[in-house]
Amino acid sequence: MDQTSRMDLVREAFHYRSRFAGSTMVFKIDFPVTRDPGFPPLMKDLALLAQTGFKVVIVPGAKEWIDSTLAEHGIKSGYVEPETGKNGPAAPKTKLRITAAEAMPFVEMAAFHVATRFMTALSASRVDSVIGSFVRARGLGVLNGTDMENTGRVEKILSAPIGRVLDLGMIPILPCIGWGPSGKSYNVSSGEIALAAAAALGAVKFFIVAAGPDSAGIPGLSRAYGPPDGVEGRGGLSVSLRLTPQEAEKALEPGRGDGKALDDLALALAASKAGVERVHIVDGREEGVVLGELFSNMGSGTMIYTDEYEAVRPVKTRDIPDILRIMEPLMRQGVLVRRTPEDILNKKEDFFVFGVDGRAHACGALHRYGGDGEIAAVAVDSAYADMGLGRRIVGFLVNKAKKDGLKKVFVLTTQTQDWFETLGFVEGSKESLPVERQKTYNSERNSKVYVLEL
Numbered sequence: 064m065d066q067t068s069r070m071d072l073v074r075e076a077f078h079y080r081s082r083f084a085g086s087t088m089v090f091k092i093d094f095p096v097t098r099d100p101g102f103p104p105l106m107k108d109l110a111l112l113a114q115t116g117f118k119v120v121i122v123p124g125a126k127e128w129i130d131s132t133l134a135e136h137g138i139k140s141g142y143v144e145p146e147t148g149k150n151g152p153a154a155p156k157t158k159l160r161i162t163a164a165e166a167m168p169f170v171e172m173a174a175f176h177v178a179t180r181f182m183t184a185l186s187a188s189r190v191d192s193v194i195g196s197f198v199r200a201r202g203l204g205v206l207n208g209t210d211m212e213n214t215g216r217v218e219k220i221l222s223a224p225i226g227r228v229l230d231l232g233m234i235p236i237l238p239c240i241g242w243g244p245s246g247k248s249y250n251v252s253s254g255e256i257a258l259a260a261a262a263a264l265g266a267v268k269f270f271i272v273a274a275g276p277d278s279a280g281i282p283g284l285s286r287a288y289g290p291p292d293g294v295e296g297r298g299g300l301s302v303s304l305r306l307t308p309q310e311a312e313k314a315l316e317p318g319r320g321d322g323k324a325l326d327d328l329a330l331a332l333a334a335s336k337a338g339v340e341r342v343h344i345v346d347g348r349e350e351g352v353v354l355g356e357l358f359s360n361m362g363s364g365t366m367i368y369t370d371e372y373e374a375v376r377p378v379k380t381r382d383i384p385d386i387l388r389i390m391e392p393l394m395r396q397g398v399l400v401r402r403t404p405e406d407i408l409n410k411k412e413d414f415f416v417f418g419v420d421g422r423a424h425a426c427g428a429l430h431r432y433g434g435d436g437e438i439a440a441v442a443v444d445s446a447y448a449d450m451g452l453g454r455r456i457v458g459f460l461v462n463k464a465k466k467d468g469l470k471k472v473f474v475l476t477t478q479t480q481d482w483f484e485t486l487g488f489v490e491g492s493k494e495s496l497p498v499e500r501q502k503t504y505n506s507e508r509n510s511k512v513y514v515l516e517l
């Protein structure tokens with residue numbers, strides 16, 4: 064990574080911090096992640112988030128550890144499919160453990176053992192955590208004729224005490240246990256707890272931290288089941304996949320098979336339906352995966368988003384430093400005409416940017432001359448080159464020109480003619496320029512004219 068990209072990453076981290084600091088992020092972390100060499104660095108990163116003002120809540124998954132603890136003590140435990148609608152309206156249909164009364168002490172022991180692994184790992188970064196009875200639960204009763212005994216469902220997340228722990232700068236840890244009003248404890252799925260916590264705490268982010276390529280979300284999903292039909296997603300800016308809830312829903316249509324990846328996707332979808340704007344499914348074994356997903360716009364997981372994430376949009380005054388940052392090296396090389404902040408402000412309505420999470424990574428302008436339009440100031444942040452941003456900006460400007468009833472668009476370029484040719488532009492003459500534009504044509508630059516008839 065060169066110095067500019069490094070600085071850009073630092074800027075992006077600051078930008079995210081100012082945008083999201085003080086907001087809550089819920090992490091559901093699968094048990095196998097705790098056994099991976101990637102676990103200590105992951106905990107370090109979560110500790111760092113907590114130390115820099117983010118409110119981090121952890122819900123450890125303990126399924127595999129509970130299974131092995133029960134097996135070790137010779138206690139049988141089965142699973143059932145939950146009844147549709149009985150497991151909370153938005154909750155996914157992940158299989159549920161039948162927790163016999165004799166199994167419950169071992170389930171508690173295993174759940175708290177896993178929770179303390181998190182506490183210990185966090186303490187290495189000097190971040191304190193609280194394992195607490197933050198989940199009020201009720202028994203599931205009899206499902207399809209099966210007595211679920213000590214398996215429960217979330218009745219309520221106790222957001223007020225969680226909030227107090229967070230305000231102290233500590234990390235609340237919610238083991239997969241809930242407590243009923245009559246003093247009985249229940250085994251509750253960690254997915255359900257995490258989902259309910261994200262909804263109750265108004266989390267802006269929900270991370271499903273899985274272990275293994277197939278549980279790392281849709282990329283794993285595609286490997287296992289082929290690309291989800293009709294699901295485009297947006298690779299866009301990043302190597303990871305961005306899905307709308309509708310697209311996630313399509314990937315979950317019946318007949319697509321089952322498995323952990325789909326369970327994770329169903330949980331992610333449920334969280335997004337519960338109002339979490341961004342839900343990320345990541346492979347927790349990858350170093351820096353959470354920070355990469357949060358700060359670099361270059362994450363490697365799958366994200367379901369309900370807010371505007373990346374789009375070409377009109378420029379805002381606060382984008383001007385970004386635009387100048389992108390254009391400066393190109394202006395210095397003479398690839399672009401020099402523009403001052405005032406030049407951009409004076410023509411503000413002509414400028415558009417490709418923004419991701421409030422930051423501009425590419426820009427372009429459409430200036431009008433009667434029935435003709437000039438596409439100008441097209442530039443892409445060097446850290447985001449060759450990701451199709453230039454094409455998206457020009458495509459947007461061409462569509463805008465068409466919608467505005469323009470007959471043709473032209474561009475004046477000294478070094479990028481080949482690229483515009485690939486977009487359908489053909490070489491034109493200076494004389495074909497609108498008269499007004501001919502007057503301001505800089506013959507020293509001797510730019511070539513490329514034209515696209517609309």
Ligand SMILES: CC(C)(COP(=O)(O)OP(=O)(O)OC[C@H]1O[C@@H](n2cnc3c(N)ncnc32)[C@H](O)[C@@H]1OP(=O)(O)O)[C@@H](O)C(=O)NCCC(=O)NCCS
Nearest residue numbers: 439440441442443448449450451452453454478479481482
């Ligand atoms: C030209 C520019 C806008 C392209 O943006 P981008 O987002 O990196 O490009 P895209 O991802 O849409 O397209 C990438 C393709 O264009 C090619 N390309 C990029 N710059 C090129 C250039 N100057 N000439 C020819 N081809 C070019 C890439 O090699 C790549 O080819 P591939 O698809 O075969 O791999 C960007 O390189 C830039 O900012 N250039 C400097 C400013 C400029 O010249 N602006 C135009 C004058 S108004």
